Amino acid sequence: MLKTAKRARSAEDKSIKRELILSTAAELFDIEPDALPTAAAIASKSGIAKGTVYLYFKSKEEIFLALLEEHYQAWFADIRSAITADKPDSDEIINAICHYIESQPQFFQLASLSSSIIEQNVDSEILLNFKQRLVQIVTSASQDLASRLELDEHETCAQLLMRSYAMLIGLWQISHPPEKNAEILQDPSLSLIQPEFSLEARDALAQLWHGYIGQKGSKSTGRFWKIGNLFAKAD
Amino acid sequence: MLKTAKRARSAEDKSIKRELILSTAAELFDIEPDALPTAAAIASKSGIAKGTVYLYFKSKEEIFLALLEEHYQAWFADIRSAITADKPDSDEIINAICHYIESQPQFFQLASLSSSIIEQNVDSEILLNFKQRLVQIVTSASQDLASRLELDEHETCAQLLMRSYAMLIGLWQISHPPEKNAEILQDPSLSLIQPEFSLEARDALAQLWHGYIGQKGSKSTGRFWKIGNLFAKAD
Amino acid sequence: MLKTAKRARSAEDKSIKRELILSTAAELFDIEPDALPTAAAIASKSGIAKGTVYLYFKSKEEIFLALLEEHYQAWFADIRSAITADKPDSDEIINAICHYIESQPQFFQLASLSSSIIEQNVDSEILLNFKQRLVQIVTSASQDLASRLELDEHETCAQLLMRSYAMLIGLWQISHPPEKNAEILQDPSLSLIQPEFSLEARDALAQLWHGYIGQKGSKSTGRFWKIGNLFAKAD
Amino acid sequence: MLKTAKRARSAEDKSIKRELILSTAAELFDIEPDALPTAAAIASKSGIAKGTVYLYFKSKEEIFLALLEEHYQAWFADIRSAITADKPDSDEIINAICHYIESQPQFFQLASLSSSIIEQNVDSEILLNFKQRLVQIVTSASQDLASRLELDEHETCAQLLMRSYAMLIGLWQISHPPEKNAEILQDPSLSLIQPEFSLEARDALAQLWHGYIGQKGSKSTGRFWKIGNLFAKAD
DNA sequence: AATGAATGAGGATTCATTCAT
DNA sequence: GATGAATGAATCCTCATTCAT
Numbered sequence: 018m019l020k021t022a023k024r025a026r027s028a029e030d031k032s033i034k035r036e037l038i039l040s041t042a043a044e045l046f047d048i049e050p051d052a053l054p055t056a057a058a059i060a061s062k063s064g065i066a067k068g069t070v071y072l073y074f075k076s077k078e079e080i081f082l083a084l085l086e087e088h089y090q091a092w093f094a095d096i097r098s099a100i101t102a103d104k105p106d107s108d109e110i111i112n113a114i115c116h117y118i119e120s121q122p123q124f125f126q127l128a129s130l131s132s133s134i135i136e137q138n139v140d141s142e143i144l145l146n147f148k149q150r151l152v153q154i155v156t157s158a159s160q161d162l163a164s165r166l167e168l169d170e171h172e173t174c175a176q177l178l179m180r181s182y183a184m185l186i187g188l189w190q191i192s193h194p195p196e197k198n199a200e201i202l203q204d205p206s207l208s209l210i211q212p213e214f215s216l217e218a219r220d221a222l223a224q225l226w227h228g229y230i231g232q233k234g235s236k237s238t239g240r241f242w243k244i245g246n247l248f249a250k251a252d
Numbered sequence: 253m254l255k256t257a258k259r260a261r262s263a264e265d266k267s268i269k270r271e272l273i274l275s276t277a278a279e280l281f282d283i284e285p286d287a288l289p290t291a292a293a294i295a296s297k298s299g300i301a302k303g304t305v306y307l308y309f310k311s312k313e314e315i316f317l318a319l320l321e322e323h324y325q326a327w328f329a330d331i332r333s334a335i336t337a338d339k340p341d342s343d344e345i346i347n348a349i350c351h352y353i354e355s356q357p358q359f360f361q362l363a364s365l366s367s368s369i370i371e372q373n374v375d376s377e378i379l380l381n382f383k384q385r386l387v388q389i390v391t392s393a394s395q396d397l398a399s400r401l402e403l404d405e406h407e408t409c410a411q412l413l414m415r416s417y418a419m420l421i422g423l424w425q426i427s428h429p430p431e432k433n434a435e436i437l438q439d440p441s442l443s444l445i446q447p448e449f450s451l452e453a454r455d456a457l458a459q460l461w462h463g464y465i466g467q468k469g470s471k472s473t474g475r476f477w478k479i480g481n482l483f484a485k486a487d
Numbered sequence: 488m489l490k491t492a493k494r495a496r497s498a499e500d501k502s503i504k505r506e507l508i509l510s511t512a513a514e515l516f517d518i519e520p521d522a523l524p525t526a527a528a529i530a531s532k533s534g535i536a537k538g539t540v541y542l543y544f545k546s547k548e549e550i551f552l553a554l555l556e557e558h559y560q561a562w563f564a565d566i567r568s569a570i571t572a573d574k575p576d577s578d579e580i581i582n583a584i585c586h587y588i589e590s591q592p593q594f595f596q597l598a599s600l601s602s603s604i605i606e607q608n609v610d611s612e613i614l615l616n617f618k619q620r621l622v623q624i625v626t627s628a629s630q631d632l633a634s635r636l637e638l639d640e641h642e643t644c645a646q647l648l649m650r651s652y653a654m655l656i657g658l659w660q661i662s663h664p665p666e667k668n669a670e671i672l673q674d675p676s677l678s679l680i681q682p683e684f685s686l687e688a689r690d691a692l693a694q695l696w697h698g699y700i701g702q703k704g705s706k707s708t709g710r711f712w713k714i715g716n717l718f719a720k721a722d
Numbered sequence: 723m724l725k726t727a728k729r730a731r732s733a734e735d736k737s738i739k740r741e742l743i744l745s746t747a748a749e750l751f752d753i754e755p756d757a758l759p760t761a762a763a764i765a766s767k768s769g770i771a772k773g774t775v776y777l778y779f780k781s782k783e784e785i786f787l788a789l790l791e792e793h794y795q796a797w798f799a800d801i802r803s804a805i806t807a808d809k810p811d812s813d814e815i816i817n818a819i820c821h822y823i824e825s826q827p828q829f830f831q832l833a834s835l836s837s838s839i840i841e842q843n844v845d846s847e848i849l850l851n852f853k854q855r856l857v858q859i860v861t862s863a864s865q866d867l868a869s870r871l872e873l874d875e876h877e878t879c880a881q882l883l884m885r886s887y888a889m890l891i892g893l894w895q896i897s898h899p900p901e902k903n904a905e906i907l908q909d910p911s912l913s914l915i916q917p918e919f920s921l922e923a924r925d926a927l928a929q930l931w932h933g934y935i936g937q938k939g940s941k942s943t944g945r946f947w948k949i950g951n952l953f954a955k956a957d
Numbered sequence: 958a959a960t961g962a963a964t965g966a967g968g969a970t971t972c973a974t975t976c977a978t
Numbered sequence: 979g980a981t982g983a984a985t986g987a988a989t990c991c992t993c994a995t996t997c998a999t
Contacts, residue, residue: 027958051372056994066960068996077994132425133368137286138994141436144429148442155444175444180456183422184415190367191418194379201376207383209410210390221415225456228463259977259983266983291969301985306970497979521842526973536981538975547973602895603838607756608973611906614899618912625915645914650889650926653896657888660837664849671846677853679860679880691885695926698933729962729998736962761990771964776991 035073037063039087042080043123050126051195053081053134078138081127082147085135088124089151092117093158103165110162111222114181118189119215125189155179177229181222188218270308272298274322277315278358285361286430288316288369313373316362317382320370323359324386327352328393338400345397346457349416353424354450360424390414412464416457423453505543507533509557512550513593520596521665523551523604548608551597552617555605558594559621562587563628573635580632581692584651588659589685595659625649647699651692658688740778742768744792747785748828755831756900758786758839783843786832787852790840793829794856797822798863808870815867816927819886823894824920830894860884882934886927893923 041063045054056077060067074080099113118125127135136144159175168174192214194202202211260266276298280289291312295302309315334348353360362370371379394410403409427449429437437446511533515524526547530537544550569583588595597605606614629645638644662684664672672681730736746768750759761782765772779785804818823830832840841849864880873879897919899907907916 031958055992057992060961067962067994068960069958071995072958130368132429133365136433137430139433141433144433145436145439145442148437148445149439152442152444172444179426179445179447180419180423180452180459183426183456184419184460185422186425187418187420187422188415190421191414194367195372198371198374198376198379201380202383204380204384207380207387209387209407210383210414212414217415221418221460224415224463225419225460226463228459228461261978261981261983269983290967295986302969303971303986304984307983312969501979525971527971530982537973537983538981539979541974542979600838602899603835606903607900609903611903614903615906615909615912618907618915619909622912622914642914649896649915649917650893650922650929653892653926654885654889654930655892656895657890657892658885660891661884661888664837665842668841668844668846668849671850672853674850674854677850677857679857679877680853680884682884687885691888691930694885694933695889695930696933698929698931731960731962731999739962760988765965772966772990773964773992774962777962782990 031073034065034069038065038070038073038080039084043084046081046084046127047123049196050123051197053077053130075140075143076138078135079140079143081130081135082139082143085124085127085131086147086150088121088127089154091121092124093154097158097161100162100165104167105165107223107226111219111226114178114185114222115215115218118185118218125186126193128186129190129193173229177226180225184221184225185218188212188214188221192217266308269300269304273300273305273308273315274319278319281316281319281362282358284431285358286432288312288365310375310378311373313370314375314378316365316370317374317378320359320362320366321382321385323356323362324389326356327359328389332393332396335397335400339402340400342458342461346454346461349413349420349457350450350453353420353453360421361428363421364425364428408464412461415460419456419460420453423447423449423456427452501543504535504539508535508540508543508550509554513554516551516554516597517593519666520593521667523547523600545610545613546608548605549610549613551600551605552609552613555594555597555601556617556620558591558597559624561591562594563624567628567631570632570635574637575635577693577696581689581696584648584655584692585685585688588655588688595656596663598656599660599663643699647696650695654691654695655688658682658684658691662687736778739770739774743770743775743778743785744789748789751786751789751832752828754901755828756902758782758835780845780848781843783840784845784848786835786840787844787848790829790832790836791852791855793826793832794859796826797829798859802863802866805867805870809872810870812928812931816924816931819890819927820920820923823890823923830891831898833891834895834898878934882931885930889926889930890923893917893919893926897922 038059042054042059045058045062048054056070057067059077059080060070063070070077070080074083095117096110096113099116100109102109105113139147155175155178156171159178160171162178163169163171163174166174191210192212194211260269273294277289277294280293280297283289291305292302294312294315295305298305305312305315309318330352331345331348334351335344337344340348374382390410390413391406394413395406397413398404398406398409401409426445427447429446508529512524512529515528515532518524526540527537529547529550530540533540540547540550544553565587566580566583569586570579572579575583609617625645625648626641629648630641632648633639633641633644636644661680662682664681730739743764747759747764750763750767753759761775762772764782764785765775768775775782775785779788800822801815801818804821805814807814810818844852860880860883861876864883865876867883868874868876868879871879896915897917899916
């Protein structure tokens with residue numbers, strides 16, 4: 018009993034320490050969001066030895082991959098919980114999608130470094146596992162969403178979510194230049210290629226989803242969807 | 253190892269040398285597309301001295317910003333030239349958009365490093381100028397496109413192009429993991445979150461543009477557009 | 488005649504250009520007095536081509552050696568002209584010595600880089616010539632001073648000047664930390680090892696010269712010197 | 723190439739390694755006294771990795787600042803220990819001052835680079851701390867010296883030491899041209915402005931201290947001092 | 958498990974000087 | 979004489995990761 022208790026507590030300790038590393042990494046990244054904090058900084062700020070960090074993560078980037086995974090999970094959870102109506106209209110969905118991104122700017126800031134920096138330095142297998150879990154998350158959310166929308170094809174729903182993600186991450190990168198240059202690039206002459214994220218995101222998503230409804234939904238009666246203003250003319 | 257004229261006195265000579273640096277940088281980046289080649293490699297492969305590179309570009313990243321600008325220009329030129337019909341339908345436009353991206357994978361590979369790496373290390377003012385020129389390019393192309401489509405609002409057209417770009421860059425990053433991990437991530441279980449770029453891009457663009465037509469075009473007679481299959485129901 | 492005229496003007500042109508280089512170098516050094524300006528900066532600011540600079544000076548440091556020589560000349564000229572009285576007292580002499588140093592801070596700023604930086608990169612022969620001319624300047628000034636003081640041994644006078652110079656250059660270096668650190672080193676706790684130059688210089692010189700009078704002057708009647716306050720007790 | 727204990731865990735081990743770096747830096751500087759050795763050279767000659775050097779010192783210049791501090795400490799210690807007599811005369815003091823400088827030419831060679839090179843590249847705070855410790859050393863030595871001389875004003879004593887230092891560092895720079903030019907500058911025509919250090923230093927110091935006694939000491943009975951030859955006439 | 962000392966590969970950039978034009 | 983394009987040596991420091999303790 019003692020041993021299990023001890024083991025259990027030890028496992029808990031481990032988990033706590035892991036979370037400590039993650040949260041410290043997150044904090045530091047928030048302070049300087051244009052680059053991943055150094056392993057030394059994470060160790061020192063969390064009060065853990067550098068070597069210890071590497072007992073919990075095989076590489077620095079793995080820390081941020083884990084952080085990113087938490088964000089993906091939280092994002093989809095947020096989407097699911099935000100869609101309260103049984104038959105949400107597109108505005109509701111879009112709001113749900115944007116809510117977490119806007120309230121947790123770290124998410125997309127990190128996601129924007131994913132392909133260029135993080136994935137470069139993560140063990141292939143770890144990355145595969147990460148992506149497979151991600152598929153689960155997306156799939157599960159899509160099924161949920163599809164059922165709420167009383168749609169049969171949850172794959173299409175998943176695809177729509179992925180396209181939304183792609184569009185959003187693209188818009189994020191366009192609209193968030195490195196802090197160092199942020200000020201000078203505020204210039205209004207650039208508004209076309211550097212839009213304000215929130216507005217543009219919602220509008221662009223509405224367009225994308227409208228296209229979806231136009232393509233796929235038109236075959237249906239359209240009753241499934243309470244179409245928001247933007248979509249009013251689509252019928 | 254190429255030997256050019258000993259000294260570039262004329263503006264033309266200088267331009268040639270500048271292009272030599274750019275093309276060498278491009279070549280090297282093609283060989284290892286996950287990171288920018290080193291300044292030393294670029295110099296040595298061009299057959300010029302390291303210091304000379306810095307006569308033509310203030311930093312290594314500026315080389316790649318210039319390369320990227322060439323790609324943007326070529327892209328929009330390609331789009332404009334590919335749209336031959338007076339009143340192109342959406343398929344034609346989408347094909348035009350995708351053509352250059354597909355035939356010049358370097359373009360998006362580089363563009364994906366733009367915000368995370370290139371813009372970080374480029375002088376603010378240079379970056380501002382670059383972006384202002386980019387606005388010109390986009391604006392000009394939008395006006396051209398709008399006139400061909402007999403649309404009044406070229407701003408909307410520009411916006412649509414930007415959204416298309418955002419979506420495409422997002423899809424590119426999703427579908428192109430670092431070479432190092434490419435093989436293991438071929439796993440079909442990941443197809444949802446790692447689609448084949450070309451197909452997905454065209455389909456997603458169609459959806460986006462369809463949404464545009466649905467939203468904006470519905471006000472018009474719709475005769476302006478020869479809507480492709482995907483849009484068949486939109487009439 | 489034409490030729491000589493031309494030659495003369497050309498020689499004058501040359502001299503003008505040389506002076507232009509020197510004055511530009513001086514200006515730039517004033518702006519950032521902790522390091523020698525670059526050859527490129529001097530060329531560009533003076534509107535002369537980089538290569539041309541090297542037609543007038545064999546190395547960058549030679550420019551500053553020449554500038555330094557001008558300062559030495561001006562300094563000794565200033566000393567001689569400032570000592571108006573026929574039999575100057577020590578205060579007068581000390582004031583004369585300090586006047587130029589205080590009004591031309593560039594002089595000692597440059598002189599402080601002389602042994603560690605300038606002389607390192609100057610051709611041996613040039614340096615020898617420079618120093619030989621310097622000896623002339625010092626000797627001549629000493630003779631003048633000695634005669635005014637009605638002293639026979641001008642060598643001692645020269646030696647005294649050299650010691651004064653050594654003390655002053657040492658004090659200058661102690662009291663002028665690099666600009667970058669100047670603020671933080673203002674701390675009054677450091678006043679002992681970082682005195683205010685002007686006050687300390689005058690006081691220290693007085694002490695040194697008093698020592699001279701004590702040693703050498705005591706043999707004399709003392710009538711040669713109108714001893715200032717500081718020396719009042721020495722009689 | 724020396725091999726020390728693999729890892730310096732204890733404070734003592736670390737101190738040993740730190741000293742290893744310092745002594746290696748000193749050795750290399752002795753070999754080429756006109757410039758600071760490179761970080762790579764120090765590392766390689768100590769048999770440790772480059773990165774390790776930066777565990778012990780934040781910058782290369784900090785190494786030499788530390789070395790300089792050791793010299794200052796040793797110098798003042800030497801002065802104090804060399805003055806054995808209870809009431810030392812000025813010769814004794816001057817000998818004490820000169821002894822270390824002459825036996826450790828590295829000291830002044832380094833000190834001559836201090837303001838122009840070392841202090842430029844050292845963190846402000848480090849430099850402040852260094853100087854504050856230096857004040858302590860000087861103060862403590864002055865008090866000791868003042869008490870031995872049965873003088874009340876140890877501040878004056880400190881000031882005198884500082885002036886002596888200033889004079890000596892100035893004389894050192896004048897009399898020690900860069901090795902590269904040393905030979906050609908041996909020319910006897912330059913003896914006036916390039917004296918032999920040891921002789922000139924002692925004589926100049928004597929003069930300075932004599933001036934001190936003349937100014938300050940004259941008020942006293944003079945019995946405190948066994949005045950050497952040079953001062954004989956001052957009474 | 959934890960530590961933190963040690964590693965050492967890795968790369969951009971500056972700038973005095975030269976020399977082809 | 980003038981130019982300014984070309985050169986390329988020279989070097990510091992960071993930081994992810996390992997491994998002896």
